[in-house]
Amino acid sequence: MDLVKTARALASDKRVRILSWLKDPAAHFPPQADGDLVEDGVCVVLIAEKLGVSQPTATEHLKILAEAGFVRARRLKQWTFYRRDEAAIAGIKQGIAREL
Amino acid sequence: MDLVKTARALASDKRVRILSWLKDPAAHFPPQADGDLVEDGVCVVLIAEKLGVSQPTATEHLKILAEAGFVRARRLKQWTFYRRDEAAIAGIKQGIAREL
């Protein structure tokens, strides 16, 4: 586990909020026409709107979270849905507990 | 616990290395004339040298670690010694496990 890379991903209020929202997507986002909020994840546009940033900025934040292992992207039709990777996050927590 | 502040403190290779060295100061630093490495902590100059940065830069890194709760400063004579705050770090680990 790369502790610095993990920490950098969490060193942003916006990224931490995304992670928090994705714990319970149905409580934080409206239903989607395609893609189940819980099963498939939340689409980039919804995250960008709730975050109050442009779509490219949201994409960039999600990319950083994905590269650190916190979330996974799933492409369905023309949308990309992001959801938490709970198994990876559990591993990250263990890694932090071990290395800190 | 402020997750973003904690993450920012860890979002630097140099600060993570300091934290790691301070787990076992005697294994990483030479004996000090004043101040016990384990009891009192490690003086700023030794940390700056090992880190390969100037003294003010080391001071800045240590300040960031201290403000996030990872280390504590102890002033003895004209030296400032830094040591890990294990109780606080345990709390940080719990906080991360809870909030992530």
Add this chain to the structure above:
DNA sequence: TAGGGATATAGGAAAATCCCTATATGGATC
């Protein structure tokens, strides 16, 4: 295959971080 919607990439401006030198401060000692 033409059109359109969603996402990704490119490029650049603004802000934050990192690290330096110079200097101020704090405290011990002569």
Add this chain to the structure above:
DNA sequence: GATCCATATAGGGATTTTCCTATATCCCTA
């Protein structure tokens, strides 16, 4: 009190991060 050593603070340059607009790409649908 004068001096010296360790640390803290000030100020500034270089790099990185953040976020935007414009545009390219991907993929569905007509």
